Amino acid sequence: xxxxxxxxxxxxxxxxxxxxxxxxxxxxxxxxxxxxxxxxxxxxxxxxxxxxxxxxxxxxxxxxxxxxxxxxxxxxxxxxxxxxxxxxxxxxxxxxxxxxxxxxxxxxxxxxxxxxxxxxxxxxxxxxxxxxxxxxxxxxxxxxxxxxxxxxxxxxxxxxxxxxxxxxxxxxxxxxxxxxxxxxxxxxxxxxxxxxxxxxxxxxxxxxxxxxxxxxxxxxxxxxxxxxxxxxxxxxxxxxxxxxxxxxxxxxxxxxxxxxxxxxxxxxxxxxxxxxxxxxxxxxxxxxxxxxxxxxxxxxxxxxxxxxxxxxxxxxxxxxxxxxxxxxxxxxxxxxxxxxxxxxxxxxxxxxxxxxxxxxxxxxxxxxxxxxxxxxxxxxxxxxxxxxxxxxxxxxxxxx
Amino acid sequence: xxxxxxxxxxxxxxxxxxxxxxxxxxxxxxxxxxxxxxxxxxxxxxxxxxxxxxxxxxxxxxxxxxxxxxxxxxxxxxxxxxxxxxxxxxxxxxxxxxxxxxxxxxxxxxxxxxxxxxxxxxxxxxxxxxxxxxxxxxxxxxxxxxxxxxxxxxxxxxxxxxxxxxxxxxxxxxxxxxxxxxxxxxxxxxxxxxxxxxxxxxxxxxxxxxxxxxxxxxxxxxxxxxxxxxxxxxxxxxxxxxxxxxxxxxxxxxxxxxxxxxxxxxxxxxxxxxxxxxxxxxxxxxxxxxxxxxxxxxxxxxxxxxxxxxxxxxxxxxxxxxxxxxxxxxxxxxxxxxxxxxxxxxxxxxxxxxxxxxxxxxxxxxxxxxxxxxxxxxxxxxxxxxxxxxxxxxxxxxxx
Numbered sequence: 001x002x003x004x005x006x007x008x009x010x011x012x013x014x015x016x017x018x019x020x021x022x023x024x025x026x027x028x029x030x031x032x033x034x035x036x037x038x039x040x041x042x043x044x045x046x047x048x049x050x051x052x053x054x055x056x057x058x059x060x061x062x063x064x065x066x067x068x069x070x071x072x073x074x075x076x077x078x079x080x081x082x083x084x085x086x087x088x089x090x091x092x093x094x095x096x097x098x099x100x101x102x103x104x105x106x107x108x109x110x111x112x113x114x115x116x117x118x119x120x121x122x123x124x125x126x127x128x129x130x131x132x133x134x135x136x137x138x139x140x141x142x143x144x145x146x147x148x149x150x151x152x153x154x155x156x157x158x159x160x161x162x163x164x165x166x167x168x169x170x171x172x173x174x175x176x177x178x179x180x181x182x183x184x185x186x187x188x189x190x191x192x193x194x195x196x197x198x199x200x201x202x203x204x205x206x207x208x209x210x211x212x213x214x215x216x217x218x219x220x221x222x223x224x225x226x227x228x229x230x231x232x233x234x235x236x237x238x239x240x241x242x243x244x245x246x247x248x249x250x251x252x253x254x255x256x257x258x259x260x261x262x263x264x265x266x267x268x269x270x271x272x273x274x275x276x277x278x279x280x281x282x283x284x285x286x287x288x289x290x291x292x293x294x295x296x297x298x299x300x301x302x303x304x305x306x307x308x309x310x311x312x313x314x315x316x317x318x319x320x321x322x323x324x325x326x327x328x329x330x331x332x333x334x335x336x337x338x339x340x341x342x343x344x345x346x347x348x349x350x351x352x353x354x355x356x357x358x359x360x361x362x363x364x365x366x367x368x369x370x371x372x373x374x375x376x377x378x379x380x381x382x383x384x385x386x387x388x389x390x391x392x393x394x395x396x397x398x399x400x
Numbered sequence: 401x402x403x404x405x406x407x408x409x410x411x412x413x414x415x416x417x418x419x420x421x422x423x424x425x426x427x428x429x430x431x432x433x434x435x436x437x438x439x440x441x442x443x444x445x446x447x448x449x450x451x452x453x454x455x456x457x458x459x460x461x462x463x464x465x466x467x468x469x470x471x472x473x474x475x476x477x478x479x480x481x482x483x484x485x486x487x488x489x490x491x492x493x494x495x496x497x498x499x500x501x502x503x504x505x506x507x508x509x510x511x512x513x514x515x516x517x518x519x520x521x522x523x524x525x526x527x528x529x530x531x532x533x534x535x536x537x538x539x540x541x542x543x544x545x546x547x548x549x550x551x552x553x554x555x556x557x558x559x560x561x562x563x564x565x566x567x568x569x570x571x572x573x574x575x576x577x578x579x580x581x582x583x584x585x586x587x588x589x590x591x592x593x594x595x596x597x598x599x600x601x602x603x604x605x606x607x608x609x610x611x612x613x614x615x616x617x618x619x620x621x622x623x624x625x626x627x628x629x630x631x632x633x634x635x636x637x638x639x640x641x642x643x644x645x646x647x648x649x650x651x652x653x654x655x656x657x658x659x660x661x662x663x664x665x666x667x668x669x670x671x672x673x674x675x676x677x678x679x680x681x682x683x684x685x686x687x688x689x690x691x692x693x694x695x696x697x698x699x700x701x702x703x704x705x706x707x708x709x710x711x712x713x714x715x716x717x718x719x720x721x722x723x724x725x726x727x728x729x730x731x732x733x734x735x736x737x738x739x740x741x742x743x744x745x746x747x748x749x750x751x752x753x754x755x756x757x758x759x760x761x762x763x764x765x766x767x768x769x770x771x772x773x774x775x776x777x778x779x780x781x782x783x784x785x786x787x788x789x790x791x792x793x794x795x796x797x798x799x800x
Contacts, residue, residue, distance in 0.1 A: 026757065026758075026759055027759070027760065032762060034759075055777075059798055060403065060783065060786065061779055061783035061784075061786045061787045061790075062783070062785075062786030062787040062788075062789055062790035062795055063403075063407065063786065063790070063795065063798050064790065064795065064796075064797045064798065065797070065798055065799060066797050066798060066799035067799075068799045069798050069799035079798065079799060080404070080798075089799065338757070340756075340757075341757060343797075344797055345757065345790075346787075346790045346795070347759055347775065348775075348777070368759060368775075369761055369762075372761070372773055372774070372775065372777075373773050377777070378777040
C-alpha cells in the first residue's frame with residue numbers, strides 16, 4: 001500500500017518523537033513485572049491517561065531489528081525494502097550521512113604475512129588511539145588522482161572507508177577471506193561503474209600497504225559492504241516536516257540525517273535535550289526526534305535495576321519536554337531489549353501518543369501489558385508516522 | 401515481503417507445534433462460554449501464565465480453511481499462492497506425498513448406461529470394502545505401456561488415481577459432467593505434456609470400463625483435479641529444522657510430508673504421541689508437529705460436550721508433552737470448528753506460545769477471549785513459524 005502523498009498537509013501541529021532505545025522488556029522472574037512496569041513513572045502514567053496507547057512492531061513477525069532498521073521503521077521506511085550495505089550503516093554510525101556520489105565500506109585493519117596471507121583479520125584489536133593514528137597516517141600519505149578518500153576511525157580495528165568521485169558503483173565484492181591463512185580476495189566490480197570503484201579500492205589498498213609496511217600493529221586492511229546512499233525520501237519532501245534530531249550518539253544522528261533531519265546539539269543527555277527541544281521549537285522546527293540510549297545499554301548488560309533507572313530518568317525529564325511547546329508527544333522504542341535476554345528482541349514495543357485527539361483508557365499506566373489493549377492496537381513501524389501526523393492535524397481526509 | 405533467508409540460524413532450541421484440529425469455537429447459547437473456555441484445562445491455564453497469547457488467522461478475512469490449507473498456513477505457506485489441485489489433497493489424504501514426475505487425480509467410481517450417459521456419479525456409494533475390491537481389480541487388470549498407475553482406495557466411491565511416467569503435465573480437464581444423464585467429458589490436455597497425461601487417462605478409462613463391464617456396483621470412473629506436486633520448500637531447507645510429524649490420521653501426515661517432515665508412528669492418540677515426542681527428541685529431531693483430531697470431529701457433530709471432552713483430554717496429556725524436552729511449545733488450531741455451526745469457520749484460532757522469552761498476562765487462562773489481548777496479537781498463519789523460530793533463538797537480528 002502506497003500512502004497517497006496528496007494527503008500530507010504542509011502545516012499543522014508540532015510533534016515530538018521520543019525514542020527510549022530498547023524500551024520493551026520481559027517480566028522479571030521474581031516479581032513478574034517488566035522493566036517499564038517496575039519503574040516508578042508518575043509522569044508517563046499520568047500522561048497515558050490523556051493518550052492513546054498501543055504497540056509498535058518494527059519488523060515482520062519474529063524478526064529482531066538492529067538499531068538502524070528499528071529507527072528507519074519508526075521514521076516510516078520499511079527496512080526490508082531498502083537495500084543498504086554494511087558500509088552505509090558504518091557511515092551513519094559515524095554520524096556521516098553518505099551523499100549521492102559517495103561509496104562507503106566497512107574497514108578492518110589486519111595483518112598479512114610475507115606472502116600476503118591474512119594472519120589476523122582484526123590486527124590484534126588495537127586501541128582506539130592506535131586506530132585513529134593509523135587512519136590519520138594512511139589518509140595523509142595515500143592519494144589517488146581524482147578521488148577523495150576519507151578514513152573515519154572506529155573502535156579498535158574498525159574504520160569507515162568513504163570515497164567520493166564521479167560515476168561510482170557499489171557492486172564490489174568484500175575482499176575479506178573470512179578465515180586466516182588465505183589471501184585477501186581481489187576486488188571486482190559488476191558493471192562499468194562498479195569496476196571503477198574496484199580499481200580505486202585495489203589502488204588504495206596497494207598504497208595503504210606500502211604506507212603501513214613499517215607498522216608493527218597492522219600492515220593491511222580488509223573492506224566489506226560497499227554501499228551507496230540509498231534513495232530515501234526526506235521528512236521535508238515526504239511529510240512536509242522541518243525535523244530536528246537530538247541524539248547524543250552518532251549512530252542515531254546518522255540515521256536521522258538519512259531521512260533529512262537536522263542534527264542539533266543534544267549535549268550530554270536528557271537535561272540538555274530538554275533545553276535543545278525548546279530551542280528547536282523556537283527555531284521553527286515542527287518535528288523533534290529525541291533519542292535516549294540508556295535503557296538499551298542496561299538491557300544489553302542484563303542489569304534490570306539499571307534499565308529501570310534509565311526509564312525513571314526519562315520520566316523525571318518528561319515535564320520539561322511537555323513544557324517545550326510540542327502538541328503531539330509520542331514515546332516508544334526502536335526495539336525491545338529485555339534484560340533477561342541481554343540482547344535485542346522481536347517483541348513489539350510500547351507506544352504512547354499524547355495529543356488532544358487521543359482516546360485514552362481511564363486508570364491506565366504506561367507499560368507493556370497496558371499497551372496491549374490500547375486504542376492504537378499493534379501497528380507496524382512504518383504506520384507510526386501517518387498516525388502522528390493525524391494526531392497533529394497534518395493529514396487530509398481521503399475521499400469526499 | 402520475502403523473509404531474508406540469511407536470518408535463519410542452523411541451530412537453536414526445540415519446538416513443539418501442537419495442533420488441536422478445529423480448536424476455535426463460539427459461545428454456547430446457554431452459558432456464553434466457548435468450548436475451550438468451558439473446558440477444565442488446568443494445565444493449559446497454568447502454562448498460559450508463562451506464555452505469550454494471541455490468535456492465528458489462517459486465511460484472509462472471512463475465508464474458512466479446509467484442513468489442508470489450514471495446516472499449510474501454519475507451516476509457513478500461503479495456501480492462496482500455492483497452486484494445487486484436488487488430486488494432490490487426495491494423495492496427501494492417503495498419506496501419499498506426490499513425488500516430482502507424478503500426477504494425481506481424485507477418482508469416483510460411477511455408473512453409466514448403454515449409451516455412456518452417467519447414471520450415478522457416486523455409484524450408489526459402495527462400501528469401503530467394495531471400493532478396495534474394485535481398486536485392486538482395476539489395478540491388476542489394467543496396464544498401460546511405460547506408465548505406472550496406482551489406485552488408492554478411499555471411503556465409499558472415492559479413490560486416488562496416481563500415474564508415474566516421464567514428462568507429464570497436469571493441465572487436464574475433469575471428465576465429471578457434474579450432472580447425471582450426460583456423457584463424461586473427453587480428456588484434453590493444454591500443451592504437449594498435458595496432452596500425454598490426457599491420452600493416458602483416456603486409455604486407462606477405456607480399459608477400466610472393460611475391466612468393470614461385468615460389475616453390478618460400478619462400471620466406470622470419473623477423474624478430477626489433476627495435480628502435480630507443487631514446489632514447496634521443506635522445513636530442513638527453509639528453516640534448518642529436522643522435523644517429525646506425529647499424526648494419527650493420514651491426511652495430516654501427508655501435508656506434513658509435503659513440507660519435508662518425517663512422519664513417525666503416532667500410535668492411537670495422545671498417550672502414544674507423548675511417548676513418540678520423547679522418542680523423536682532422542683532421535684535429534686528439533687521440531688515436532690503433534691496433531692489431535694478429536695475437537696474437530698466433535699465440532700462437526702455439533703456435540704459441545706464432546707468437543708469440551710476432546711480439549712480436556714489434550715490438557716490431561718499436556719504434562720507428558722511438557723516433560724519431553726521441548727523448549728518452545730505452541731498450541732493452536734488449523735481452523736475453528738464451532739459446534740453451533742457444525743462446520744469449519746473463518747474465526748481466528750487461539751494461540752499459546754510458551755518459551756522462556758514469552759510475555760504473559762498475569763491471571764490469564766487459555767481461551768478465545770483471553771487470547772484477543774495477548775502479546776502476539778492476531779497474526780496470519782504464515783507469520784507463526786518465524787515467531788516460533790524467534791522464541792527458539794533460531795533467528796538472527798536484522799541489521800546492526
